[in-house]
Amino acid sequence: MKIFLRNACAVLLFLAVAGCASTTPEAPRADPLPSWNGGESRTRIVDFVAEVTREGGANYVAPAERIAVFDNDGTLWTEQPLYFQALFAFDRVKAMAPDHPEWSNQEPYASILRGDLKSALAGGDKALVELLMTSHAGMTSTDFDDIVTDWIASARHPATDRHYNEMIYQPMLELLDYLRANGFKTFIVSGGGIEFMRPWAPEAYGIPPEQIVGSSVKTKYEVIDGVPTIMRLPEVNFIDDKEGKPVGIQHHIGQRPIMAVGNSDGDFQMLEWTTAGDGARLGVIIHHNDADREWAYDRGSHIGGLERGLDEAGQRGWLLVNMKNDWNRIYPE
Amino acid sequence: MKIFLRNACAVLLFLAVAGCASTTPEAPRADPLPSWNGGESRTRIVDFVAEVTREGGANYVAPAERIAVFDNDGTLWTEQPLYFQALFAFDRVKAMAPDHPEWSNQEPYASILRGDLKSALAGGDKALVELLMTSHAGMTSTDFDDIVTDWIASARHPATDRHYNEMIYQPMLELLDYLRANGFKTFIVSGGGIEFMRPWAPEAYGIPPEQIVGSSVKTKYEVIDGVPTIMRLPEVNFIDDKEGKPVGIQHHIGQRPIMAVGNSDGDFQMLEWTTAGDGARLGVIIHHNDADREWAYDRGSHIGGLERGLDEAGQRGWLLVNMKNDWNRIYPE
Numbered sequence: 001m002k003i004f005l006r007n008a009c010a011v012l013l014f015l016a017v018a019g020c021a022s023t024t025p026e027a028p029r030a031d032p033l034p035s036w037n038g039g040e041s042r043t044r045i046v047d048f049v050a051e052v053t054r055e056g057g058a059n060y061v062a063p064a065e066r067i068a069v070f071d072n073d074g075t076l077w078t079e080q081p082l083y084f085q086a087l088f089a090f091d092r093v094k095a096m097a098p099d100h101p102e103w104s105n106q107e108p109y110a111s112i113l114r115g116d117l118k119s120a121l122a123g124g125d126k127a128l129v130e131l132l133m134t135s136h137a138g139m140t141s142t143d144f145d146d147i148v149t150d151w152i153a154s155a156r157h158p159a160t161d162r163h164y165n166e167m168i169y170q171p172m173l174e175l176l177d178y179l180r181a182n183g184f185k186t187f188i189v190s191g192g193g194i195e196f197m198r199p200w201a202p203e204a205y206g207i208p209p210e211q212i213v214g215s216s217v218k219t220k221y222e223v224i225d226g227v228p229t230i231m232r233l234p235e236v237n238f239i240d241d242k243e244g245k246p247v248g249i250q251h252h253i254g255q256r257p258i259m260a261v262g263n264s265d266g267d268f269q270m271l272e273w274t275t276a277g278d279g280a281r282l283g284v285i286i287h288h289n290d291a292d293r294e295w296a297y298d299r300g301s302h303i304g305g306l307e308r309g310l311d312e313a314g315q316r317g318w319l320l321v322n323m324k325n326d327w328n329r330i331y332p333e
Numbered sequence: 334m335k336i337f338l339r340n341a342c343a344v345l346l347f348l349a350v351a352g353c354a355s356t357t358p359e360a361p362r363a364d365p366l367p368s369w370n371g372g373e374s375r376t377r378i379v380d381f382v383a384e385v386t387r388e389g390g391a392n393y394v395a396p397a398e399r400i401a402v403f404d405n406d407g408t409l410w411t412e413q414p415l416y417f418q419a420l421f422a423f424d425r426v427k428a429m430a431p432d433h434p435e436w437s438n439q440e441p442y443a444s445i446l447r448g449d450l451k452s453a454l455a456g457g458d459k460a461l462v463e464l465l466m467t468s469h470a471g472m473t474s475t476d477f478d479d480i481v482t483d484w485i486a487s488a489r490h491p492a493t494d495r496h497y498n499e500m501i502y503q504p505m506l507e508l509l510d511y512l513r514a515n516g517f518k519t520f521i522v523s524g525g526g527i528e529f530m531r532p533w534a535p536e537a538y539g540i541p542p543e544q545i546v547g548s549s550v551k552t553k554y555e556v557i558d559g560v561p562t563i564m565r566l567p568e569v570n571f572i573d574d575k576e577g578k579p580v581g582i583q584h585h586i587g588q589r590p591i592m593a594v595g596n597s598d599g600d601f602q603m604l605e606w607t608t609a610g611d612g613a614r615l616g617v618i619i620h621h622n623d624a625d626r627e628w629a630y631d632r633g634s635h636i637g638g639l640e641r642g643l644d645e646a647g648q649r650g651w652l653l654v655n656m657k658n659d660w661n662r663i664y665p666e
Contacts, residue, residue, distance in 0.1 A: 141583055198587045208397060209587030221579040221602055228609045230583050246554040250474055250563050254531045254542030269554055276561045
């Protein structure tokens with residue numbers, strides 16, 4: 001009886017699968033990139049994905065090597081009027097100020113506490129690094145995770161009043177999903193702090209913590225009062241920007257990506273390294289030219305400057321995404 | 334007509350799937366751990382996996398957090414009579430010697446070239462580090478990858494005459510597969526070189542390059558004669574051993590594992606960090622006590638010394654795997 005049933009089942013299953021596959025009209029496939037208008041940008045992305053996933057094709061790439069890397073600030077979320085991580089650092093200074101009365105006479109803290117961001121930034125990189133060390137070190141990695149998690153849930157952007165993790169780009173979310181649906185593994189490779197991104201980026205982008213690469217402070221493992229901890233030290237470990245990006249990629253990912261997406265000259269070397277590999281490669285630069293819906297900036301911008309990338313994208317075959325024309329929507333609902 | 338067919342298909346599919354699921358007798362499941370004998374080790378591993386994967390259970394862990402980390406030397410493959418990477422370094426010195434006539438009078442090179450490994454190692458850590466820098470740096474990451482790939486395909490172990498990647502532990506391969514089949518993500522966290530492992534470990538263990546954490550030299554991105562390259566510099570970047578292991582875990586993985594497997598006191602902090610987390614955790618030490626089939630060593634060994642781990646495994650609830658009794662096989666066929 002059981003054997004009979006099994007055979008009957010096999011026949012039924014065969015009929016169901018074989019018959020239905022050939023006679024059911026194809027359901028119209030949902031557009032995987034609804035926020036991307038038709039045009040060259042969309043076409044080149046779709047063609048690239050088709051090319052590297054077509055088995056037997058000259059440029060076929062096995063799934064294990066379908067590595068796509070994305071800058072974060074200005075590529076996956078907004079970076080104006082200032083890197084969101086800098087705004088986070090300012091908020092940290094304000095929160096920590098009651099324990100630091102000396103800050104009222106000490107730059108850049110005094111300017112931050114007065115709300116004078118221009119003066120706060122006047123000290124240049126040195127002041128910024130000191131600010132980051134003060135606000136991002138001296139606690140355990142677990143405590144820092146909690147601080148970032150609280151901040152992202154409560155802080156709001158000065159211009160849009162949105163939570164910062166609501167200022168991620170809808171077209172990029174669709175692109176990430178589309179790539180993953182086609183067997184790609186997606187990574188973030190950002191100048192931003194690796195531990196600043198990990199508390200919220202996995203949920204925002206569907207990218208797990210181990211696929212997030214960024215700048216970091218040195219850390220130290222120690223058992224404090226019987227509790228194992230990882231302490232964040234006020235010392236730079238790695239700057240994942242410019243020439244640092246290929247280094248960060250090799251260190252964390254261990255193979256050369258086939259696709260890289262950025263928006264500023266800080267991403268130039270990442271695109272250069274990626275597209276110098278053999279076979280089909282895609283380098284993409286998101287060009288911020290939409291002052292109405294987001295921001296418009298490139299040459300000479302205080303954040304996300306784009307000059308060499310603009311000059312050389314054409315000759316290098318990199319796709320320059322025109323935010324204004326290519327995207328019919330910026331942020332998620 | 335099409336609608337009719339579609340409905341008919343749906344009915345067929347329903348009958349096939351629903352009917353067959355309930356009446357087909359269950360096929361006997363293949364044992365996922367055939368090289369593990371019955372006993373406490375096997376039972377504790379299987380119970381742990383059942384506990385963290387039982388939905389609704391008190392200790393259920395979501396797949397995204399099912400992180401398992403494995404030391405490599407002595408845990409996934411043999412490490413006697415000397416770390417295989419040291420044997421690789423010796424082979425490199427021999428291959429490079431024709432370009433370095435000065436080595437015939439210079440330690441540790443002279444001893445290596447004479448085949449006197451004991452004297453070669455007499456210089457301690459300083460000599461070893463110099464040896465590693467000489468043999469592992471001064472080339473691009475791509476060239477180093479090729480060198481390691483060639484070596485692993487050709488070199489043979491002095492005692493077994495096996496290729497080194499044939500001296501991986503069959504029971505550990507089964508454990509890795511078993512964990513992955515249960516939704517775990519498996520990582521290597523080794524004192525060995527991250528770039529030394531990546532050329533062969535993905536195929537050997539089914540672990541992709543980005544899930545391999547290890548020690549590293551500093552690298553530098555530069556465009557040489559128009560070719561983007563990542564140069565390996567003769568400078569230590571990170572030592573992924575002892576207190577370095579939790580640091581490497583946090584840096585690369587970004588979350589605390591729920592399971593850690595090692596074999597020496599170099600893995601102590603990794604197990605300590607892992608098992609100090611909340612909920613169900615499993616720390617495992619592979620105890621090399623099988624001189625007949627592999628090697629027997631623990632306290633005072635020149636490689637893979639195990640003292641604190643032996644002393645404290647019991648009180649910390651870590652599983653001590655008895656290689657001799659728990660494994661019915663060491664290497665793959």
